[in-house]
Amino acid sequence: MNSISSMNTTTTTTKASPMTETKISARNVQVYYGEKHALRDVSIEIRPRSVTAFIGPSGCGKSTFLRCLNRMNDTIDSCRVEGHILIDGENIYDAKVDPVQLRAKVGMVFQKPNPFPKSIYENVAYGPRIHGLARKKSELDDIVAASLQKAGLWNEVKDRLHESGTGLSGGQQQRLCIARAVAVSPEIILMDEPCSALDPIATAKVEELIHELRTNFTIVIVTHSMQQAARVSQRTAMFHLGLLVEENDTDKMFTNPDDQRTQDYIMGRFG
Numbered sequence: 133m134n135s136i137s138s139m140n141t142t143t144t145t146t147k148a149s150p151m152t153e154t155k156i157s158a159r160n161v162q163v164y165y166g167e168k169h170a171l172r173d174v175s176i177e178i179r180p181r182s183v184t185a186f187i188g189p190s191g192c193g194k195s196t197f198l199r200c201l202n203r204m205n206d207t208i209d210s211c212r213v214e215g216h217i218l219i220d221g222e223n224i225y226d227a228k229v230d231p232v233q234l235r236a237k238v239g240m241v242f243q244k245p246n247p248f249p250k251s252i253y254e255n256v257a258y259g260p261r262i263h264g265l266a267r268k269k270s271e272l273d274d275i276v277a278a279s280l281q282k283a284g285l286w287n288e289v290k291d292r293l294h295e296s297g298t299g300l301s302g303g304q305q306q307r308l309c310i311a312r313a314v315a316v317s318p319e320i321i322l323m324d325e326p327c328s329a330l331d332p333i334a335t336a337k338v339e340e341l342i343h344e345l346r347t348n349f350t351i352v353i354v355t356h357s358m359q360q361a362a363r364v365s366q367r368t369a370m371f372h373l374g375l376l377v378e379e380n381d382t383d384k385m386f387t388n389p390d391d392q393r394t395q396d397y398i399m400g401r402f403g
């Protein structure tokens with residue numbers, strides 16, 4: 133049972149004002165795996181239609197926090213989340229929130245490309261079909277084509293839509309997974325080290341895509357690469373030993389950070 137869902141959120145469920153430009157608001161989030169206290173009192177406001185990067189040394193809690201944002205941690209029995217996470221002002225851990233619907237609104241792309249063992253077409257059509265987004269085949273065809281276009285993959289696959297998705301290169305598979313996430317019209321896309329299994333050319337394509345996608349989506353990306361964070365994000369959050377130690381404009385973070393731990397990490401003194 134997730135203790136966050138039982139909290140009284142009456143004072144925190146007001147809609148975010150457009151003036152504040154906050155898409156995701158996390159307040160005092162604590163995460164435990166059994167006895168292990170993995171995240172300590174994390175609070176952050178994430179802006180809409182921008183890219184926020186999470187950086188920090190291995191084991192500091194970046195992925196744990198990312199998974200809190202679409203309740204993927206619900207699937208881990210030992211995991212307990214406390215605090216508040218609001219999306220558009222609504223507590224996503226409220227009992228009335230359906231995690232399946234939430235994950236359509238907050239899509240996820242994982243470290244290792246994980247297409248279904250189905251055709252390219254079916255990989256993208258699956259989500260819209262189960263969420264009832266298309267009334268007829270031609271509408272589904274349009275969603276598949278538009279999603280593959282948004283993922284920058286259409287030209288490479290338009291003549292082989294019925295071939296297996298697992299037959300694509302690693303970089304193409306990752307863009308297929310991005311197309312699959314985009315197909316259900318999410319508002320937020322979470323990316324957990326999406327380029328770590330890709331070569332530099334495929335990485336560059338995915339980074340270019342992230343740059344384009346931020347016009348329409350709020351993107352949160354976990355990355356081990358500070359160069360990647362600097363290239364793709366507008367805001368960066370630095371985690372260390374379960375704490376969010378600094379969150380800042382990316383330019384400032386990599387030139388003149390406020391926190392000594394950020395300074396040490398970007399100078400390669402640890403991690």
Ligand SMILES: Nc1ncnc2c1ncn2[C@@H]1O[C@H](COP(=O)(O)OP(=O)(O)OP(=O)(O)O)[C@@H](O)[C@H]1O
Pocket residue numbers: 165168170188189190191192193194195196197208210
């Ligand atoms: N399913 C789990 N069960 C128990 N402990 C976990 C689990 N997942 C993560 N942890 C622990 O929580 C802490 C944070 O892990 P997390 O994977 O969030 O860190 P990270 O910063 O994303 O690390 P990395 O960069 O190596 O992926 C670590 O100490 C890790 O061992």
